[in-house]
Amino acid sequence: MSESLYTELQWLPRPPEDFAKRCRALREAAGDGGREVRALASFGLDENKLARLANAIEAVRGRPDALRSLTPFRLGILSNATSHFMVPALIATAARYGIALECIEGNYGQLMQEALAADSAVNRARPDAVLVALDYRGLALDAPLGSASAVESVVERALDELRVVRDALRRNSGASCIFQTLARPVEASFGSLDLALSGTRRNVIDLFNRRLSVDLAAKEDLLLDVAGLAETLGLSVWHDPALWNIGKIPFANAYLPIYADLACRLIAALRGKSRRCLVLDLDNTLWGGVIGDDGLEGIVLGQGDPQGEAFLAVQSAAFALRERGIVLAVSSKNSDEIARLPFRHHPEMLLRENHVAVFQANWNDKATNIRAIAAELSLGLESLVFLDDNPAERRLVRDMLPEVAVPELPEDPAYFVRTLLAAGYFEAVTFSPEDQKRADFYQDNARRVALQAATGDLDAYLATLDMTITFQPFNEIGRARIAQLINKSNQFNLTTRRYTEAQVGEMEADPNCFTLQVRLVDTFGDNGMISVIICRRDADTWHVDTWLMSCRVLGRRVEQAVLQELVSHARTLGITRIVGTYRPTERNRLVEDHYAKLGFTECECPVEGSTLWSLDVANHRDTNLPMNVVRPQV
Amino acid sequence: MDDPVLTRLTSIFREVFDDDDLVLKPELTANDVDGWDSLTHIRLILSVQKAFGVKFSSVEMSRLKNVGDLVALMKHKQAPGVVT
Numbered sequence: 001m002s003e004s005l006y007t008e009l010q011w012l013p014r015p016p017e018d019f020a021k022r023c024r025a026l027r028e029a030a031g032d033g034g035r036e037v038r039a040l041a042s043f044g045l046d047e048n049k050l051a052r053l054a055n056a057i058e059a060v061r062g063r064p065d066a067l068r069s070l071t072p073f074r075l076g077i078l079s080n081a082t083s084h085f086m087v088p089a090l091i092a093t094a095a096r097y098g099i100a101l102e103c104i105e106g107n108y109g110q111l112m113q114e115a116l117a118a119d120s121a122v123n124r125a126r127p128d129a130v131l132v133a134l135d136y137r138g139l140a141l142d143a144p145l146g147s148a149s150a151v152e153s154v155v156e157r158a159l160d161e162l163r164v165v166r167d168a169l170r171r172n173s174g175a176s177c178i179f180q181t182l183a184r185p186v187e188a189s190f191g192s193l194d195l196a197l198s199g200t201r202r203n204v205i206d207l208f209n210r211r212l213s214v215d216l217a218a219k220e221d222l223l224l225d226v227a228g229l230a231e232t233l234g235l236s237v238w239h240d241p242a243l244w245n246i247g248k249i250p251f252a253n254a255y256l257p258i259y260a261d262l263a264c265r266l267i268a269a270l271r272g273k274s275r276r277c278l279v280l281d282l283d284n285t286l287w288g289g290v291i292g293d294d295g296l297e298g299i300v301l302g303q304g305d306p307q308g309e310a311f312l313a314v315q316s317a318a319f320a321l322r323e324r325g326i327v328l329a330v331s332s333k334n335s336d337e338i339a340r341l342p343f344r345h346h347p348e349m350l351l352r353e354n355h356v357a358v359f360q361a362n363w364n365d366k367a368t369n370i371r372a373i374a375a376e377l378s379l380g381l382e383s384l385v386f387l388d389d390n391p392a393e394r395r396l397v398r399d400m401l402p403e404v405a406v407p408e409l410p411e412d413p414a415y416f417v418r419t420l421l422a423a424g425y426f427e428a429v430t431f432s433p434e435d436q437k438r439a440d441f442y443q444d445n446a447r448r449v450a451l452q453a454a455t456g457d458l459d460a461y462l463a464t465l466d467m468t469i470t471f472q473p474f475n476e477i478g479r480a481r482i483a484q485l486i487n488k489s490n491q492f493n494l495t496t497r498r499y500t501e502a503q504v505g506e507m508e509a510d511p512n513c514f515t516l517q518v519r520l521v522d523t524f525g526d527n528g529m530i531s532v533i534i535c536r537r538d539a540d541t542w543h544v545d546t547w548l549m550s551c552r553v554l555g556r557r558v559e560q561a562v563l564q565e566l567v568s569h570a571r572t573l574g575i576t577r578i579v580g581t582y583r584p585t586e587r588n589r590l591v592e593d594h595y596a597k598l599g600f601t602e603c604e605c606p607v608e609g610s611t612l613w614s615l616d617v618a619n620h621r622d623t624n625l626p627m628n629v630v631r632p633q634v
Numbered sequence: 635m636d637d638p639v640l641t642r643l644t645s646i647f648r649e650v651f652d653d654d655d656l657v658l659k660p661e662l663t664a665n666d667v668d669g670w671d672s673l674t675h676i677r678l679i680l681s682v683q684k685a686f687g688v689k690f691s692s693v694e695m696s697r698l699k700n701v702g703d704l705v706a707l708m709k710h711k712q713a714p715g716v717v718t
Contacts, residue, residue, distance in 0.1 A: 020654065048681060052652045085673045242692045247672060253680050 034069030080138025302348030660702030
């Protein structure tokens with residue numbers, strides 16, 4: 001992870017195989033193509049793919065309503081270098097932010113003429129804003145060495161020229177300006193002295209950038225900090241002298257995608273489309289490990305451990321965002337009280353409950369929870385960013401709530417913060433006293449929201465996961481893993497009965513024991529063994545001795561599949577009733593309603609504290625589940 | 635079209651010019667292809683450099699007159715023993 005984070009826009013998902021086909025389809029489709037345009041723009045596109053999408057956008061632009069769901073924006077572009085190569089990248093990238101961008105270019109190198117002539121192409125177009133894309137090579141910035149006052153007057157003269165441009169554009173077109181800072185060249189004249197000595201390129205450009213930013217702070221104009229971007233990427237790769245010589249191309253083409261993204265963030269911010277709320281996952285996002293399994297002492301967080309420091313850095317970044325007015329929320333698959341434990345009692349936690357506006361820890365799918373968070377905060381879904389280390393959760397939210405920004409994250413948590421911030425979700429063009437107070441305004445001590453029933457289109461999503469579930473009785477190959485699951489599963493475990501590997505082996509041969517080991521493969525890979533069931537026969541009844549499942553596959557309807565498997569075997573074996581027990585522990589509140597949800601009826605329980613449930617096999621009806629079932633023959 | 639260099643170039647040309655029916659012939663020039671202007675030319679050359687892992691000098695770039703020249707240059711760059 002380095003420069004490629006930025007050049008490849010790695011926080012965005014990779015473009016699909018059929019990208020070109022979808023671009024073509026766009027041209028032929030009738031009606032509003034805005035959603036599809038935005039979806040296509042939301043992949044990490046290189047220059048060629050941006051151009052392809054821009055071509056498709058141009059092809060449909062004339063058709064009424066073709067881009068109806070996007071916000072129109074007209075951008076004038078004036079430059080003292082070649083700007084034409086940026087146009088397709090800008091048009092395609094703007095769609096990522098829900099904007100239908102139209103670009104009007106002025107003639108090359110004619111800043112002043114285009115601004116002053118009321119009938120110039122840019123002025124006539126009445127743009128919403130004009131991008132003044134400056135390159136140091138097109139400004140008169142030569143100053144004699146060693147004279148601070150000479151540098152002052154050179155910089156002031158250059159700025160005066162821009163002030164004239166700005167005032168003329170305002171007068172003639174009504175547009176405000178977006179001024180670029182100057183990326184300084186890498187070539188030094190003295191060396192380190194360049195920084196201090198008046199009149200060196202570096203010295204003059206530094207002063208120019210500083211003055212430009214101060215000047216703009218008092219006006220309605222905006223700053224596009226290209227100098228900052230070039231430094232982030234590296235000036236030596238940003239500037240390509242060969243490209244400049246060939247076509248006056250001001251920076252290496254490889255950086256067009258990130259340049260365009262930076263510019264479009266600004267335009268989006270101008271249209272109030274910046275994101276306002278960061279929704280955080282907990283386990284392996286804010287701390288290392290799983291609080292429900294590892295407990296308060298087992299999670300990894302804090303100084304002295306590389307992983308712990310990485311997660312602390314995530315908290316620190318979230319905290320800093322909150323300081324500047326970004327609202328924080330939590331969405332976690334956990335029981336509420338367990339999820340809150342670290343916030344209340346872990347000494348290394350930087351984030352506390354009072355920093356979190358909405359705290360959704362439950363076992364519903366995350367899309368439902370995120371929708372509830374948005375509703376509670378009265379924010380649109382397009383104001384939300386969702387940070388989660390789990391690719392399956394990211395994809396679910398992206399599929400079900402395409403409006404929510406969901407950054408891809410690298411494996412190593414050390415790079416979570418950089419990736420989140422590189423995406424620029426929270427770009428702002430101003431910072432006001434209200435911003436400072438906003439996070440507090442939303443604060444009401446980590447509220448929790450009552451949820452609607454889980455969303456109906458979940459099955460459609462699950463179908464895309466291409467799940468294959470495998471059922472087998474216990475056997476020698478699975479024995480060690482079965483014993484391991486039996487001894488470590490705490491949360492999705494109905495009875496929490498522990499057995500040794502030898503005891504598991506005995507069950508294999510016991511005619512009164514019916515056992516299942518369950519595996520699940522999906523589009524993300526092989527989840528391995530994810531569920532274990534043991535039933536003991538008593539005449540025509542099965543008592544479910546053990547039913548456990550890995551929380552990784554919660555919300556995949558695996559429980560229903562297991563029940564259908566049990567029922568079908570029960571019928572073959574002449575079992576008429578399945579009886580299950582829930583034995584509560586501190587960790588397994590999650591499955592309190594497990595049997596109720598599966599259609600069992602509660603009966604009187606002889607054991608204090610436990611609950612007993614019964615299912616009449618004849619009454620059970622199978623439903624269509626979104627997975628393939630495999631039963632390997634021994 | 636069995637020439638492996640020409641086959642790889644074809645897919646790059648199709649990507650750059652957004653035309654999946656484009657067929658490359660050695661005598662093909664910028665005049666024959668819709669949208670092949672000076673800026674697209676640069677994009678094309680950069681895409682070729684990236685895909686083949688080679689670097690052209692400014693002189694080499696400006697000397698290219700048609701697809702045949704490009705194929706010849708690629709073969710020269712890829713020839714064993716040639717430092718690129």
